[in-house]
Amino acid sequence: MSFGAHRPMSVLTWLATPVLFTASVLGLIGLGGMxxxxxxxxxxxxxxxxxxxxxxxxxxxxxxxxxxxxRWCLGLGYPAVVFVxxxxxxxxxxxxxxxxxxxxxxxxxxxxxxxxxxxxxxxIA
Numbered sequence: 379m380s381f382g383a384h385r386p387m388s389v390l391t392w393l394a395t396p397v398l399f400t401a402s403v404l405g406l407i408g409l410g411g412m413x414x415x416x417x418x419x420x421x422x423x424x425x426x427x428x429x430x431x432x433x434x435x436x437x438x439x440x441x442x443x444x445x446x447x448x449r450w451c452l453g454l455g456y457p458a459v460v461f462v463x464x465x466x467x468x469x470x471x472x473x474x475x476x477x478x479x480x481x482x483x484x485x486x487x488x489x490x491x492x493x494x495x496x497x498x499x500x501x502i503a
Contacts, residue, residue, distance in 0.1 A: 386442030389452075391491050395437060396430035396460045398488040403429075404472070405481005411474030419471035427464020431457040 400422075407420045438453040472480075 387437060387440045387495060389441055389443070389448075391495060392434070392437055392441045393456065394487075394491065396427075396434045396457070398484045398491070399430045399433055400426055401480050401484030402488055403481070404477045405479075405485055408472070408474040408477025408479075408481055412478060416474065419473055420477040422464070422467040422470045422472070424461065424464040424468060427460055427467070431461040431464070434460055 403426060404420060404422070410416075411418060411420065434457040435453075438449070438457070441449075441453070443449040443453070
């Protein structure tokens with residue numbers, strides 16, 4: 379069931395989505411740590427990269443792919459790379475201020491991209 383006009387997403391926006399999603403969540407966790415004055419560090423883990431990979435898989439259906447081969451290779455390969463990156467970076471931790479410093483620009487860029495994609499004009503013919 380479709381609730382609106384199908385708006386194809388650009389490949390560049392789709393490629394940036396998991397990175398921006400991960401950095402935004404990292405920033406929000408860092409903000410929580412700073413507000414609570416917690417001494418824990420923010421970890422890069424599969425629990426952070428897994429949802430980013432899931433969002434990437436879900437959005438792959440809205441990308442305007444040039445060929446079917448690109449859809450299969452990138453549409454399934456890139457989310458797998460994102461998830462594997464989470465497994466490999468599982469032991470990396472950041473302090474809350476560093477996580478917040480990474481998250482604020484990412485959240486801003488993610489909001490700009492979402493607004494730009496929403497207001498994009500699609501030619502009829």
